[in-house]
Amino acid sequence: MSGDVILATNDVTMRFGGLAAVTDLSLAVRRGTIAGLIGPNGAGKTTCFNMITGFYKPTTGSIVFDGQEVTGLPPHKVCKAGIARTFQNIRLFGNETVLENVMIGRHLRQKTSWIDAVLFTPGYLREDKAMRAHCLELLAAVGLADLADEQASSLAYGAQRRLEIARALATEPSFLLLDEPAAGMNPQESEDLMGFVRTIRQDFDLTILLIEHDMKVVMGICEHIWVLDYGVTIAEGAPEAIRRDPKVILAYLGEEGGLHA
Ligand SMILES: Nc1ncnc2c1ncn2[C@@H]1O[C@H](COP(=O)(O)OP(=O)(O)OP(=O)(O)O)[C@@H](O)[C@H]1O
């Protein structure tokens, strides 16, 4: 694939005991694109995200992000390098407010230390104020500004997914991984999600890689797609080619919803 590759996984394999969850995965995601990673349940998609973000160390292979090898780095270092993610099963601090959940993401970029916080130094107070303002802007960007003081667990499902995205954006990523952002959404919400993903890509200058079962979303916004089945990459290409690929159709036979977009 030509162009400037921001993320490359080179023959990455992840084994759990006797199970090869992902085998020889070689992704090359071009900067500024919206790319997709699809495949039936258990194909190894989330495992890929876990390797890219440092939650799992690949058994073999390497991962290069923006010219820097990140293979095996712990999650906070990968995040600091510019990779942020959301989770398939939403992981919010339910008892905290919506704003506090975003601020948790922002702490990664905080310059003052905990001792400044304890002593309420002017530097800390200045940074804290700027941080709140910035997080409120992020909430506005995902359409949650009015709910900043609500408890996170009180939000509707779709709003919780957008809050997770705001928290990811607070870490100032250049690369965003979304694990099934449309899961549990009704058709109108997933339609809105497509516009929303395009908007944040533009406004935050992002490259986005998303895992999604909703084929309307995948085919609607992804410029390039990789297809996994039993951990093996069975196809790669533009949406139209993927939709017609016999290997892909076969892999999806029997899957609820199949490849119908
Ligand atoms: N920590 C782990 N220990 C052992 N096996 C694991 C672990 N994580 C994932 N697996 C296995 O690896 C395989 C791939 O799982 P993964 O969650 O990556 O699939 P997926 O493509 O994200 O599926 P889904 O669409 O259902 O979310 C599965 O067989 C799963 O049981």
Ligand SMILES: [Mg+2]
């Ligand atoms: Mg998954």
